Amino acid sequence: MLDPRLIRTNPELVREKLSRRKEDVDLDNFLELDAQRRTYIGEVEKLKNRRNVVSQQIARFKKEKKDVDDIIKEMKQVSDTIKEYDDKIRDLEQQLNDILLSIPNIPHDSVPEGDSEEQNVEVRRWGQPKEFTFTPKAHWDIGEEHNILDFGTAGKVTGSRFAFFRGLGARLERALISFMLDVHTTQHGYVEVLPPFMVHRRSMIGTGQLPKFEEDAFKIEGTEYFLIPTAEVPVTNMHREEILDGSKLPLKYVAYSGCFRSEAGAAGRDTRGLIRQHQFDKVELVKFVKPETSYDELEKLVADAEKILRLLGLPYRVVLMCTADLGFTAAKKYDLEVWMPSYNRYVEISSCSNFEDFQARRADIKYRMGAKDKPEFVHTLNGSGLAVGRTLAAVLENYQQEDGSVVIPEKLVPYMGGIERISK
């Protein structure tokens, strides 16, 4: 959510900044309703003041046994008008809020302008894609060969875009989760959280998944609960409607969760394998920071996520998203893309964003330095550290051997109970 005051006082600036997203945003309606709202508030507050004053007068007069019928009759009138204006204001505020919730975040000035993913900018690469002496297999073939991934049975039991992990596949998934959590808690200072996998509507609005993208989410029938599409939602909303102690910032959390995405519109892409599933595991990093540090914190967040790929020895690159590929809520976003041999290209495995105060406004998360200071909105950030299913896919593909076996990355061996290789 943008600052309504900024829109009111400097609509041209907002318009110009938003135009970099190549999206048409109508601010005129907002400005019009906003002006109306303030007019009504001015009127109704005058009346309320009169009501308060006269109410006390009535009490006094009654005590003195004076006649108050006329005043009460008049006050009835005033009261009705107040109700009328309050209704009007409520209605206007509802409309204004709906508009505010549907306006995307303003891109940071350092974000390149673009109208498609073509204009995303590669920032750096790490590692060399391995030269295979044979034709590398796709991870779903490797997985089925070793009977560690089973998509067919998942189709029978649930439907398409679900998977069974079994045997060493299940163990590898679990090993990756533990490994990532351990690195982020012990080396990067994050506090581990295991959140609810369902949240109510207000939380989904708080982080920006709703109201615009309801068709992407799974909703539990007969309840107001949504399956979380990412741990970002419950973890960011942990501090909703709170005023945090500024001296305790930044707050850093790492959370494992299952993630559930319907992505109704995305059918047809990446239909095979683990890349695009309705349910997947993710280890998510979330930070609450002071505004002046948020861009430094974003760089650190990216580095923390990169660390996992480095420790696993998976080649990757970092890409800065252009304005068209930012998503609704981010002011700036980097993607980490891991090398996937069967795709013969880099594939997104993490997305790290600074939302500035966009989510903080929606979820009402503030901080205060001293007891006398005014509370201010925090900046929130998050990033995958990493998407676990895709990491498993990347491990299978990058570590496959000519004989069909898969070598377990050194750092994962302790988490695999000493197993160094998956083979038949």
Place this chain on the structure above:
RNA sequence: GGAGAGAUGUCCGAGUGGUUUAAGGAGCUGGUCUUGAAAACCAGUGACACCGCAAGGUGCCGGGGGUUCGAAUCCCUCUCUCUCCGCCA
């Protein structure tokens, strides 16, 4: 799922329709006293949000709605917490 109890300012806690539209205490800030501190005493201080250039005003006693000239107080509804029962990993 059933029954009951509760939700008040930073904290504790009073307050069942109007004589301060949040008492009293703690805390916090300043002062007196003291070599210093504590204690005591005196004074001040009540989150937060909105409107306004400002003065000031308005809202806020878990959320929302209603009754009334007037609601923390009465009514409806929702949420959460606690206790007991049922069910259950």
